[in-house]
Amino acid sequence: MPLTAFAEAEGEKGSKTRTWFNLKERPVFAWAGLWRESPEWGAVYSGVMTDCNEAIRPVHDRMPVLLHEDEYDQWLGGSFDEVVSFQDRCFPDDLIEMTRTIDPWNKPRMSTSAPALL
Template identity: 75%
Template sequence: MKPDAKPKPVNNIADLTKNMWIGLARKPQWRCLIPVTQFAEAEGEKGAKTRTWFSLKDRPIFAWAGLWRISDEWGPVYSGVMTDCNEAIRPVHDRMPVLLLPDEYDTWLSGSFEDAVAFQNRCFPDDLISIERTRDPWVKRKVVETSAGLFA
């Protein structure tokens, strides 16, 4: 890597058993809860995708299973664990965050490696998911101002 280059950020953890993650996932001290009010996925045709929001019914805040570490480049960093989607999310995306209910927090934070992997292999209950489709564009077009006016 070039001396002035930064490593590429990682958004999500697809598989806790892969070499990149297993060392952190085996040690409960590197597990965390990511507080979430909702999460979004892109829905629609390429070039016209809109933002679809997902939340949990009757829960204004919930937790996404994550791993964290200290990065020489950025300090403390974290990434969320993903899993196959449930049927509620399937019409929009084939993956979803590993969502945790309050009675599961302690198991995620202090359980065995096998407990952690079990969360990634389970199906989150469909009936707890709330969906809000919007017309908001997934990607906002950049507006460029020139002497001739504004252009998208």
């Protein structure tokens, strides 16, 4: 899945903020993803996760399986064992950049007692 950054929630429950991660000097990069057609939902997808590296560890214990450009073909056309092995390798810490924000992770929800629009 192509992306420019991914976010994680950071902080105390009820006041978590959005922390962004991107790859240094790579405006677009890839997160290993899976997709299939579902009779109920149509096309569905999920990003593959793995244990975090040290760049992510201050915020979360898991991270997306990020792909280097030279790994795209192996991810898309590799054997089952090759694809599963991506979860066992650690993406290099020094390629990841973290940006902490004060942006709330969750937006406040509207009151359920608010009048509904017709």
